[in-house]
Amino acid sequence: MRSPVPDYLQAVLDACADNSVGEVASYIPELGQVDADQLAVAACLPDGKLYSAGDVDTEFTIQSISKALAYAIALEQHGIAGVEEHVGVEPSGDSFNEISLGPKGRPRNPMVNIGAVTIHAIIGDPDDSAEERSQRVLDGMGAFAGRELTVDEDVMESELSEAHRNLALAHLVRSNGTFDADPPVVVTGYIRQCSAKVTVKDLAVMGMTLAMGGVNPLTGNRVVSRRVARHVLSVMATCGMYDAAGDWMTDVGIPAKSGVGGGIMGALPGQAGVATFSPKLDEFGNSARGIRVFERLSEEMGLHLMDVPVSADGVVRARDEVTVDDHAQQRVQLQGALQFGGAESALETMSEIEPGDDTVVVDVSHVTFMNEVSTRMLGDGMKRLKEDGHDVVLVDPESRLPHEDDVTVVEEL
Amino acid sequence: MRSPVPDYLQAVLDACADNSVGEVASYIPELGQVDADQLAVAACLPDGKLYSAGDVDTEFTIQSISKALAYAIALEQHGIAGVEEHVGVEPSGDSFNEISLGPKGRPRNPMVNIGAVTIHAIIGDPDDSAEERSQRVLDGMGAFAGRELTVDEDVMESELSEAHRNLALAHLVRSNGTFDADPPVVVTGYIRQCSAKVTVKDLAVMGMTLAMGGVNPLTGNRVVSRRVARHVLSVMATCGMYDAAGDWMTDVGIPAKSGVGGGIMGALPGQAGVATFSPKLDEFGNSARGIRVFERLSEEMGLHLMDVPVSADGVVRARDEVTVDDHAQQRVQLQGALQFGGAESALETMSEIEPGDDTVVVDVSHVTFMNEVSTRMLGDGMKRLKEDGHDVVLVDPESRLPHEDDVTVVEEL
Amino acid sequence: MRSPVPDYLQAVLDACADNSVGEVASYIPELGQVDADQLAVAACLPDGKLYSAGDVDTEFTIQSISKALAYAIALEQHGIAGVEEHVGVEPSGDSFNEISLGPKGRPRNPMVNIGAVTIHAIIGDPDDSAEERSQRVLDGMGAFAGRELTVDEDVMESELSEAHRNLALAHLVRSNGTFDADPPVVVTGYIRQCSAKVTVKDLAVMGMTLAMGGVNPLTGNRVVSRRVARHVLSVMATCGMYDAAGDWMTDVGIPAKSGVGGGIMGALPGQAGVATFSPKLDEFGNSARGIRVFERLSEEMGLHLMDVPVSADGVVRARDEVTVDDHAQQRVQLQGALQFGGAESALETMSEIEPGDDTVVVDVSHVTFMNEVSTRMLGDGMKRLKEDGHDVVLVDPESRLPHEDDVTVVEEL
């Protein structure tokens, strides 16, 4: 059979085809040249599968979407605490290009221009040239996309000629001593970063890389740490869509970042990278049709941060007795993804086992995911079973669970 | 064996025992009488299981935590769009008792006092007495807690004598025509709402009710609709912790609401309700030790909104051939929780089946959860298999999947 | 001959007759009943002479113009420092009914509603009834007008029914402990204050009373101290015309206060009280035609705070020798108004007198005004002439100059 998923995406595009709202960004002359009727959507899944519809191969400039990725790159270089000395994480309620700073003289967050310029400035070495620093960012963004990215030189030149506001931002932050690089160099590099060319499919892969905890689903490479990916998603959730953070969270519920080039990159943790492209922007500078597509995807595909299933359901696949080598043994067989709740369910089942000297089998061969805490919790459970007098046999073909020496580990029963 | 989970909670409390930071709320004289050394934590799981440690039976007043619950009650009464005419959803960057309104003259969100007073005012009928309106809220909050709540009359009297600021807020909103009730009546009722007595266990159950999509895990009753629960969680995520929304989202990542009575209620969708109680407040009016406990729980228990497992992993339990009545049949057996990603994995597997006139078995008997979109996607998949010429047998013992007439449904193979 | 001044005023009214701009205040139903075409102007001079044109006898409610007068009354009761503990003097940039407070929790100035309500609240005793407190203000305002003022009961009732915003302001300030009176009592009294009926001529007299340093030019009674009058004029200059303080100062340059009843009261220190009446208000809540009349009066009559003559010119009427009783005596004869600059000119002239034992005559009989510093300076000058060996004869028919015992004072030479 043929998968209906591409049909779903096309149906969403068809439903959002009306293009009467918004205007193409015109403050940069070159951006105004784009074909305003283009429309595309793409979704990338955890296994790297890409669905897309519409003008999926059109390259456009990444613009502000690069803020989220450069932020990740800076976090990898300096650590979360290191970056927070330069740029905060609070939503500002300001429009994207507001020239204001937070209480400690830091930009309020990395998603407004003043924060993004600062993030760019602290990447690499203070003495980097504009070319060197921006190339670091381009290389990093390429790792998110799984391909090498190039720059739209025309757009870059066009933006450089209208860079007074960004120069103002850079000089303002520099005047507080928040970074050491030279403001005109920083702005040139930042504009080069924003001029990277991407397709809607690139954005979906980038989003999925964040949603996978930092691992690119195409290349399998870890691009940033799990902690950094989580941090970036958190900041996208509260600051990504400028002054409509609350509406976006309630209506769409997908951490996202938009750019004046017409793109929007979304990332739903553990589930999907989603991206849209449509050049006309609404009054807040977000792609007008892109927002409608996201709303519809969230609604129709059930993609909403607050709409996750009850996770611990059915994590215990079996609680029974099995006979191995003619010995009856108690078995706790687990399945699915284990986080705190699932591990707690497993422990609850294990705690029903009375002390005794028989053998207890803990079988995690059908478990698809274990986070750190669940690993620790199962370890503690097995230790307590031992303390109760039991022999413990662990079925763990991938050796994912750490265990005491006196636990017998087998690949299968 | 004995479950280690209570030990985990106790260890967290021990680690956060230092009580030197913050001050007990003193603007309300009666609140200042509380024993400042009390400390408690509770966690409620999807199956209603409650873990707790510390001063778990102390009753304290719910205060601003009631804002989230009253908001849910108002949303049930008027619908999301109906409530948005009165109160917005954008984070304000203001402190909790700021006397300011958003662009359309509406309170910016229901978590600041001016929004909460307005939410209280639109519950019930405009002509309700303070007693009637507040009793509606108390009854609704009781449904979240799974028990009847009563009021601390001393605290209520004490707050009523210092109600000038809330009266200011109510008159201000009333002057814009945003509600019709009489401001002094509204303020009296609102203070009664805030004076409801709860324990940390109540708060954990309330949180889990929101995290379960509106169903109380103790009583099994649906308290609010899934959509309302999702909406309330979204607003808690961006506005719940006042002007530290970004720090809370990055560091803790659990939608939450605090009260000056010392409580914090958290709700992690699908996973847990978490609550703390410690009376000393930090400069923002949030429980100082409560925040530290939440940070530690998030860190050690892996409870963070952006830290969910890759959901589609292993949703396909088996793709094989089975022999039924001597006929070899192709089988797609699914397991775990199905959302968009998992359903897509299932469809991907089904789409590998070549057209033909043999029988295909779709087995969802091990599926623990299906959201709306995954139900629809599997339905479409079976339809396409039929169009490809196959007979389809659906193993669905709980009859959860809608299907065409010509699909054969069985309880087991 | 007939004075041309009334013709001037009429010509100004004719030039500003167009009434197409603005709207009559409608938030108070009763105010909306007024005949919107009415237009009047009045000017009161230091000697109490009143010129007026247009609808000069129409009574309208004083509204916010009462803020300046009640402020003067409060300053008389508590002193300048005493009032500054409750209300500041900084322009706010806010509109008149903004519900915001300054850095120390005080209303920013007495000309915005929140400051005016506070000023009303601190007049009289905290336990005063609304009637008692507002009557104190009415009596005080009557002293400024030179006649007893009465209240428009219909407008008062109409405003009381729409008092939510003022109640919000009063409760807000009360919540900070800035005053002790009961907010609903304060608001009732404040609205009664605002409902006092005045004519444009009353306002001109009130303005002249302030411009005369606190002495009513009609009754000759001192209403407030010179220092209080100066302080009120200063605050009117920076805060009187709401968020257009800078435009008003540059274009008109007459300290003024407007009211939504359509009146504007202006006071140019030492020169004139000016008032206008026209009910239609501009977007800032100021009388639209009233502003145009003021601009024209300032322009055509040269009435601008920064446009005063060089004051010291010609203060020395004569520096000569006169023969008295056959003795030649040196004479310094002064004239006009003496402030610092004029007194300095006088001293300069006196300092040209060489030491010697002859007689020096200081003649102030033609001096029309001496402020405190000039009095002291002339006294010091005479003392030094004595020290230089001279006999000093002071011609001071009104005994205005204090002097040493050994100065001979005469009424005329």
Added chain:
Amino acid sequence: MRSPVPDYLQAVLDACADNSVGEVASYIPELGQVDADQLAVAACLPDGKLYSAGDVDTEFTIQSISKALAYAIALEQHGIAGVEEHVGVEPSGDSFNEISLGPKGRPRNPMVNIGAVTIHAIIGDPDDSAEERSQRVLDGMGAFAGRELTVDEDVMESELSEAHRNLALAHLVRSNGTFDADPPVVVTGYIRQCSAKVTVKDLAVMGMTLAMGGVNPLTGNRVVSRRVARHVLSVMATCGMYDAAGDWMTDVGIPAKSGVGGGIMGALPGQAGVATFSPKLDEFGNSARGIRVFERLSEEMGLHLMDVPVSADGVVRARDEVTVDDHAQQRVQLQGALQFGGAESALETMSEIEPGDDTVVVDVSHVTFMNEVSTRMLGDGMKRLKEDGHDVVLVDPESRLPHEDDVTVVEEL
């Protein structure tokens, strides 16, 4: 005798000698080198006489005081309306270096840095070099001081090395298209303007030039028009002392401008230019002791904008009959300074004259000042006397009054 005025100034300095408050500006390294104990005061009177005390010959950099003078220079070049297209006149409530713009995207006023940079940018031609533009300003400021001003090259270099904030301001305004010049050129020129060296005596003369309506009292040259001088004084009154405009107006009442070099220039219309110098600055960036000296001068010398004498007093010197060539003639003899009020007094007196065919003498030979409106009013009065049948004889030795052909003009009776 010796004038006591220098003693007065010295006494004020002595009373303000304590130098424990404030800090010398340190953000510019070179400024920090100054001797912090220096203190000086100067006063310039309408006739150009200069009194001074303390470190009167120390040269320091003019800094922000140049904002008021450059504003005057720009107003002369472009007119008031022309400049208002670029920079507003409203007090901002902001600190001096706030990076914010008013409602129309214009700097709020010329006294905050962002407005001052813009004012500098529009002086001369857009293509001017930094040297050319700043020299225009230096020449203009020299005309105010009555001597050629030079630049402190060390301070200038020091400020140029810390110019990021000013560059931010300039780029921000430039990004709105508010001026056309190149931001780095503008900032270099602006800093050169601020580095002009002045003494406290220069500042007093500059202030007196503004207070004289634009005529330098030393050189007698008209530097700017009367209208421009009035406009600059108005803006100094509301915006000159940053966020303490209201306190300054009530307590001091002298339009003024301060600079971080330690100077304050004050200008009381028609009366005096006053200046102080003391390097330690308070929290708002104003000279701490300078403010105290101004407060004391205002208090002790009666120098306050709202404290002017009643102007019309005694303008009629005589209303009598004189016999000329044996003919009895009615005489109205005027004296002192004539503005609207005085002219009105004169007309009032003239209007008591009954129609008739006798001669009326109008004697203005003792009038020291007539503004435009009073000239017109006296002209109208004489015209009406003619219409009533009188012959009119005008005693006007300086030919200041325009008149009809049939008026007889004489130099003296």
